[in-house]
Amino acid sequence: MIPELGQFALVLSAVIALLLGTVPLAGAVRHKVVWQSLARPAALLQFVLVSFAFACLASSFLSNDFSVKYVAEHSNTLLPRAYQFAAVWGGHEGSLLLWVLMLSAWTAAVAIFSSSLPLAMVARVLSVLGLVSVGFLMFILTTSNPFDRLFPMPADGRDLNPLLQDPGLVIHPPMLYMGYVGMSVAFAFAIAALLSGRLDAAWARWSRPWTVIAWAFLTFGIGLGSWWAYYELGWGGWWFWDPVENASLMPWLVGTALIHSLMVTEKRGSFKAWTVLLAIAAFSLSLLGTFLVRSGVLTSVHAFASDPARGIFILVFLAFVVGSSLTLFAWRAPAVTLGGTMGVVSRESFLLLNSVLLVVATGAVLLGTLYPLIIDALNLGKLSVGPPYFNLVFAPLMVPLLFVLVPGTVAHWREARMSDVFWRLRFVGGAAVVLALVLPFVLGSWSAGSMLGIFLGMWVALGSLQHVVERLRKPGRIGGSFWGMHLAHFGMSVLVLGITGVKSYEVERDVRMAIGDTVTIAPYTFRLADIQDVMGPNYKAVQAKVEVLKNDQVIEVLRPQKRRYFSSAMPMTEAAIDSGLLRDLYVSLGEPVAGVTPSWSMRVYYKPFVPWLWAGVLIMVLGGVLAALDRRYRRNSNQQSVKTAGEALSSPA
Amino acid sequence: MKKFLLPLVLFVTLVVFLGVGLKRDPHEIPSPLVGKPAPAFALPTLRGDKPFSPVDMKGQVWVLNVWATWCVACREEHPLLLQFSQTQRIPMVGLSYKELQGSEAANASLSEADKLQLARERSLKFLQKSGNPYQQSVMDLDGRVAIDYGVYGVPETYIIDKEGVIRYKRVGPVTPEVLKETILPLIQQLDKSA
Numbered sequence: 110m111i112p113e114l115g116q117f118a119l120v121l122s123a124v125i126a127l128l129l130g131t132v133p134l135a136g137a138v139r140h141k142v143v144w145q146s147l148a149r150p151a152a153l154l155q156f157v158l159v160s161f162a163f164a165c166l167a168s169s170f171l172s173n174d175f176s177v178k179y180v181a182e183h184s185n186t187l188l189p190r191a192y193q194f195a196a197v198w199g200g201h202e203g204s205l206l207l208w209v210l211m212l213s214a215w216t217a218a219v220a221i222f223s224s225s226l227p228l229a230m231v232a233r234v235l236s237v238l239g240l241v242s243v244g245f246l247m248f249i250l251t252t253s254n255p256f257d258r259l260f261p262m263p264a265d266g267r268d269l270n271p272l273l274q275d276p277g278l279v280i281h282p283p284m285l286y287m288g289y290v291g292m293s294v295a296f297a298f299a300i301a302a303l304l305s306g307r308l309d310a311a312w313a314r315w316s317r318p319w320t321v322i323a324w325a326f327l328t329f330g331i332g333l334g335s336w337w338a339y340y341e342l343g344w345g346g347w348w349f350w351d352p353v354e355n356a357s358l359m360p361w362l363v364g365t366a367l368i369h370s371l372m373v374t375e376k377r378g379s380f381k382a383w384t385v386l387l388a389i390a391a392f393s394l395s396l397l398g399t400f401l402v403r404s405g406v407l408t409s410v411h412a413f414a415s416d417p418a419r420g421i422f423i424l425v426f427l428a429f430v431v432g433s434s435l436t437l438f439a440w441r442a443p444a445v446t447l448g449g450t451m452g453v454v455s456r457e458s459f460l461l462l463n464s465v466l467l468v469v470a471t472g473a474v475l476l477g478t479l480y481p482l483i484i485d486a487l488n489l490g491k492l493s494v495g496p497p498y499f500n501l502v503f504a505p506l507m508v509p510l511l512f513v514l515v516p517g518t519v520a521h522w523r524e525a526r527m528s529d530v531f532w533r534l535r536f537v538g539g540a541a542v543v544l545a546l547v548l549p550f551v552l553g554s555w556s557a558g559s560m561l562g563i564f565l566g567m568w569v570a571l572g573s574l575q576h577v578v579e580r581l582r583k584p585g586r587i588g589g590s591f592w593g594m595h596l597a598h599f600g601m602s603v604l605v606l607g608i609t610g611v612k613s614y615e616v617e618r619d620v621r622m623a624i625g626d627t628v629t630i631a632p633y634t635f636r637l638a639d640i641q642d643v644m645g646p647n648y649k650a651v652q653a654k655v656e657v658l659k660n661d662q663v664i665e666v667l668r669p670q671k672r673r674y675f676s677s678a679m680p681m682t683e684a685a686i687d688s689g690l691l692r693d694l695y696v697s698l699g700e701p702v703a704g705v706t707p708s709w710s711m712r713v714y715y716k717p718f719v720p721w722l723w724a725g726v727l728i729m730v731l732g733g734v735l736a737a738l739d740r741r742y743r744r745n746s747n748q749q750s751v752k753t754a755g756e757a758l759s760s761p762a
Numbered sequence: 763m764k765k766f767l768l769p770l771v772l773f774v775t776l777v778v779f780l781g782v783g784l785k786r787d788p789h790e791i792p793s794p795l796v797g798k799p800a801p802a803f804a805l806p807t808l809r810g811d812k813p814f815s816p817v818d819m820k821g822q823v824w825v826l827n828v829w830a831t832w833c834v835a836c837r838e839e840h841p842l843l844l845q846f847s848q849t850q851r852i853p854m855v856g857l858s859y860k861e862l863q864g865s866e867a868a869n870a871s872l873s874e875a876d877k878l879q880l881a882r883e884r885s886l887k888f889l890q891k892s893g894n895p896y897q898q899s900v901m902d903l904d905g906r907v908a909i910d911y912g913v914y915g916v917p918e919t920y921i922i923d924k925e926g927v928i929r930y931k932r933v934g935p936v937t938p939e940v941l942k943e944t945i946l947p948l949i950q951q952l953d954k955s956a
Contacts, residue, residue, distance in 0.1 A: 386769060393773075406783040420784045428777045435770040442766045479779065486782035701868040 115165025291323020562609025593736025610718025
């Protein structure tokens with residue numbers, strides 16, 4: 110009965126979403142206030158209905174109702190309780206439901222926190238979000254219904270994919286989806302602005318906090334995925350340039366360009382068409398990611414069981430949403446005024462360069478990701494594009510990006526002098542160069558890559574520090590967006606230093622060890638003390654006991670495991686990691702090796718600065734949250750928009 | 763106006779490629795061995811009679827199916843293989859790939875003969891329970907023959923013609939569509955040619 114109620118709620122929510130997507134929009138066109146005022150209650154009702162459907166599915170999971178096909182395929186009576194709940198989004202159908210839940214949550218949030226916006230604008234924004242919801246709800250109802258029944262009912266379920274039975278993966282998809290879906294709010298604001306012709310500073314200010322918070326979620330989601338891959342896949346990698354990772358990186362890159370471009374549009378009234386295009390692109394790339402993951406066009410570790418009908422549906426949906434948005438853009442954007450003038454050297458010009466570099470980087474990643482598909486479609490053969498391409502293309506684009514980041518925060522709006530900018534940054538630049546020359550020797554060895562990485566990381570960190578110190582000397586309250594910006598930039602520098610450190614100084618030993626054997630990576634010695642069998646709730650594992658010695662003292666005991674889940678033939682590696690401030694010690698247990706004495710293949714890694722990657726990501730997220738919470742955004746924007754130099758389009762809809 | 767249409771044009775191009783891409787299967791990997799003679803080997807059989815070699819099949823079209831009892835996807839395609847063996851007169855040879863895994867394969871206290879015995883018992887038990895689609899089964903315990911054939915993972919299926927040349931390779935389980943649309947027509951065509 111409960112699954113049928115959930116199904117019913119889902120159908121009802123699709124009807125409400127359709128109402129939300131049409132009536133308020135028509136009201137905005139025809140100036141009917143009553144129609145427009147339908148938007149908020151409809152958005153809230155839709156959220157309630159989708160939440161109810163989600164709760165129904167969760168309840169089916171928690172009560173082990175294997176008569177529901179999706180539950181039978183993704184859960185098991187032995188599965189720990191927390192994972193039974195997380196299994197709701199462990200497969201294609203449920204994860205789509207989670208996606209729609211988040212979309213309706215964002216829509217409801219816009220409905221609630223938009224009291225300062227004109228009603229017509231709220232109606233347009235919520236309508237666009239409603240239309241997006243209609244698409245996803247139809248997708249679920251026609252091709253991917255999580256409430257389908259299974260007959261006869263199996264005695265037990267097939268269990269959740271062991272790879273997903275991990276705390277990191279429990280929160281990774283929700284965070285990532287919050288980011289993806291959050292980009293739909295920025296998209297809805299952009300489309301609403303194009304529709305109304307109110308493509309002005311007020312529009313930019315309304316979308317900024319939403320975009321920044323979505324960006325923060327996306328950053329966190331990508332970081333979590335990387336962290337998970339690092340400790341769960343058992344070979345110490347943290348970024349693979351897998352098509353699905355790329356699918357999350359592309360909206361992030363464009364989203365980063367967008368939050369900076371929005372700032373220029375708000376402060377100076379410039380870049381309007383470009384900002385709108387970035388907002389459309391960020392959401393389009395989120396949709397493209399969905400298509401790539403769920404249609405089976407590319408091979409990836411993330412790919413869901415694919416079904417051609419699903420691929421066609423998303424492609425048509427993608428074509429409709431993005432095609433109509435870009436048509437609207439081509440129609441409306443030419444009428445947009447250019448806004449304030451800017452000098453060749455100015456904060457605007459640095460931010461424009463930043464945007465362009467980020468978009469070019471996105472293009473490079475997109476090309477690399479889709480290249481195998483394009484070559485295959487042209488009948489030119491089969492190939493795959495690997496990390497060498499991405500590293501070769503991506504890194505050279507990030508170097509100038511990080512370099513202009515610092516002058517971009519220092520330069521004046523409108524017109525700045527290059528000599529002033531660099532005179533102000535002379536100590537920062539000097540210190541970064543000195544550190545880049547000295548630190549590699551302290552860390553072990555000198556290389557061009559490590560020097561460049563350390564220079565860029567220090568340049569960004571010290572540049573932010575200098576700016577903060579200068580600002581603190583001046584009187585006046587400092588806004589959240591100032592702290593947010595510098596915190597996010599500082600997080601970026603920590604991330605860059607982390608990447609440089611681990612890439613330049615990691616030591617990896619793939620060895621064969623018998624009990625009592627040692628392997629040394631100075632100053633640490635790893636000794637395999639013992640191997641034993643252990644039992645988990647739904648798996649059994651072989652567990653190694655590895656003692657880590659420094660100066661002949663045991664400083665840590667690591668217990669890597671090789672797990673065999675009862676439901677799956679594939680063994681899972683649980684690496685054991687000892688994290689310090691400056692390094693990780695990483696041990697993973699491999700297969701037993703044939704021989705006279707029993708021995709095992711082991712991976713023993715010294716990974717310097719890996720904790721900095723996660724710290725950098727967290728600092729960036731914190732910066733995003735602080736910036737989004739700036740009090741300035743919550744003031745009544747109707748009063749402010751009068752004061753801002755915002756130019757409207759000549760022909761309002 | 764024109765420059766504002768550019769994003770739309772780029773996007774339409776992308777959609778065309780994605781649409782074509784939908785019809786392709788990225789898992790379909792062209793094998794360099796297709797069109798080449800099937801690599802020779804001599805392996806112990808499941809029954810324990812004289813070692814089997816591809817030369818024994820000369821003059822007839824046959825199917826080589828790589829499998830193992832621990833392979834989940836093999837169980838998935840198993841009913842289809844059974845149906846195939848019951849309705850077609852084309853012989854199918856099963857190549858049992860690394861039946862013993864992990865600690866069993868590495869166990870030094872078991873002799874090679876013991877391991878072969880253990881693998882045979884396990885495979886036989888499975889085939890007796892689930893039905894045997896294979897005219898002949900051979901044991902590739904260390905997986906060396908599979909390396910010669912470029913096996914990516916189990917299951918894999920090869921079609922070999924009367925001259926002993928590999929004509930087709932399927933990576934992953936055989937599906938009813940693949941069987942009906944690709945494998946059966948190819949076999950009929952190969953069978954007719956002299």
